[in-house]
Amino acid sequence: MYAQMVKSTGKGLKSRDEMTEEERAFQDRIDADTKIEPRDWMPEGYRKTLIRQIGQHAHSEIVGQLPEGNWITRAPTLERKMILLAKVQDEAGHGLYLYCAAETLGISRDDMTEQLLSGKMKYSSIFNYPTLNWADIGAVGWLVDGAAIMNQVPLQRTSYGPYSRAMIRICKEESFHQRQGYDIMMKMAQGSEAQKRMAQDALNRFWYPSLMMFGPSDAESVHSAQSMAWKIKINTNDELRQKFVDQTVPQAEYLGLTIPDENLEWNEEKGGYDFSQPDWEEFFEVLKGNGPCNAERLAARQKAWDEGRWVRDGLLAHARKKSARKVAAE
Amino acid sequence: MSSVNPGALPEDEDKARSARAEWPLWEVFIRGQHGLNHRHVGSLHAPDAEMAVKNARDVYTRRNEGVSIWVVESRHITATAPGEKGPLFEPSESKIYRHPTFFDIPDDVGHM
Numbered sequence: 001m002y003a004q005m006v007k008s009t010g011k012g013l014k015s016r017d018e019m020t021e022e023e024r025a026f027q028d029r030i031d032a033d034t035k036i037e038p039r040d041w042m043p044e045g046y047r048k049t050l051i052r053q054i055g056q057h058a059h060s061e062i063v064g065q066l067p068e069g070n071w072i073t074r075a076p077t078l079e080r081k082m083i084l085l086a087k088v089q090d091e092a093g094h095g096l097y098l099y100c101a102a103e104t105l106g107i108s109r110d111d112m113t114e115q116l117l118s119g120k121m122k123y124s125s126i127f128n129y130p131t132l133n134w135a136d137i138g139a140v141g142w143l144v145d146g147a148a149i150m151n152q153v154p155l156q157r158t159s160y161g162p163y164s165r166a167m168i169r170i171c172k173e174e175s176f177h178q179r180q181g182y183d184i185m186m187k188m189a190q191g192s193e194a195q196k197r198m199a200q201d202a203l204n205r206f207w208y209p210s211l212m213m214f215g216p217s218d219a220e221s222v223h224s225a226q227s228m229a230w231k232i233k234i235n236t237n238d239e240l241r242q243k244f245v246d247q248t249v250p251q252a253e254y255l256g257l258t259i260p261d262e263n264l265e266w267n268e269e270k271g272g273y274d275f276s277q278p279d280w281e282e283f284f285e286v287l288k289g290n291g292p293c294n295a296e297r298l299a300a301r302q303k304a305w306d307e308g309r310w311v312r313d314g315l316l317a318h319a320r321k322k323s324a325r326k327v328a329a330e
Numbered sequence: 331m332s333s334v335n336p337g338a339l340p341e342d343e344d345k346a347r348s349a350r351a352e353w354p355l356w357e358v359f360i361r362g363q364h365g366l367n368h369r370h371v372g373s374l375h376a377p378d379a380e381m382a383v384k385n386a387r388d389v390y391t392r393r394n395e396g397v398s399i400w401v402v403e404s405r406h407i408t409a410t411a412p413g414e415k416g417p418l419f420e421p422s423e424s425k426i427y428r429h430p431t432f433f434d435i436p437d438d439v440g441h442m
Contacts (some may be wrong), residue, residue, distance in 0.1 A: 039409075039412050040412045041412075086392075089392070093389045093392070096389060097372060100355075100372060100373045100374065103355070108352060109352060109375060165372075166372075169371075173393075312351070313351065315353070315377040315378075315381065316351055316353060316377045318377065318378075319353075319377035319378035319381075322378065323378075
């Protein structure tokens with residue numbers, strides 16, 4: 001979810017007869033729910049797809065700090081500020097867990113950072129939307145983290161060991177994020193008329209971008225079919241989106257807020273809501289770099305990378321000096 | 331394993347200015363509240379051991395997860411190879427008598 005439109009080999013699924021002996025043994029291990037570990041043999045496509053997927057997920061955690069960081073200095077109370085700060089710190093940790101998982105596949109941290117900055121690697125479309133008022137911070141926690149949890153909970157069972165372990169750690173912390181978001185929404189929705197308007201406005205702006213987080217329908221996608229066979233994707237995008245809508249609508253009702261969708265209706269037959277699709281043209285434009293905040297987000301990452309260089313180099317020079325002295329003393 | 335060797339310190343000053351001057355990778359072990367063994371929790375990059383401990387504290391003990399931290403540079407860890415799994419670990423599979431549940435002790439004997 002934080003990973004969208006991840007391409008796998010693109011060749012379609014191989015039948016057992018088309019597989020080499022190694023590939024067959026590999027698929028058998030996955031089918032038997034045995035975890036694949038870094039030094040195990042794996043098909044090149046599995047390795048590359050995972051690097052793209054985990055890398056994109058890691059970048060999303062890091063870039064995702066920016067829209068929320070925007071409100072740390074303007075949080076309405078000291079308590080809210082400390083909570084938001086803790087959440088943004090968590091996101092940095094999530095990025096770190098995921099970068100470490102990707103590194104076990106043979107890509108370096110710096111390579112990933114450079115590929116993010118050059119635009120070669122992506123991050124989730126959702127973080128290219130601005131956070132305009134305090135209720136947006138509530139909406140981000142409630143909807144964006146809520147959508148992320150939908151995807152991350154099943155990924156705890158993914159076939160790649162380091163990725164699975166990173167997801168387990170992350171899921172433990174995500175529930176704090178979603179609850180803190182909903183807590184903000186409750187406060188706003190039960191507040192003054194102006195606060196209620198802000199809460200509704202935040203929901204209006206974040207609803208469709210949140211639905212986009214799951215990516216377009218992938219029922220026909222060869223990439224998804226391969227990823228699902230490898231168990232690095234567990235559910236289809238449509239399944240997760242449906243689950244998210246079904247879970248979120250009653251939460252909005254509790255808040256007394258209206259989901260901005262005239263077609264939203266309970267469908268008894270399927271046991272879920274019917275709802276409108278987001279504007280997929282907008283989604284592809286955002287992925288291409290034409291969202292409201294793409295340039296700002298990447299510029300902020302570039303600035304942090306450039307201005308942090310002297311710290312990285314300085315600490316390394318210090319470590320090298322100390323280690324040389326130690327050798328000389330021995 | 332991986333094609334990069336994140337464990338080694340970059341060697342010369344020129345390299346330190348390139349993107350390859352990455353801090354080494356460290357593995358982090360935490361002892362939880364209840365006196366159990368230190369347990370591997372994850373990894374991180376740091377220029378030296380002191381910073382690795384500080385970073386580990388900031389990332390891995392944010393919610394009272396531990397009372398003690400070990401860090402070790404990843405390149406110093408020696409691991410068994412995936413191919414050795416059979417010869418190393420299969421022999422114990424047939425030795426079920428090593429488990430207490432192997433023995434039938436009558437209920438009358440009480441807890442044992």
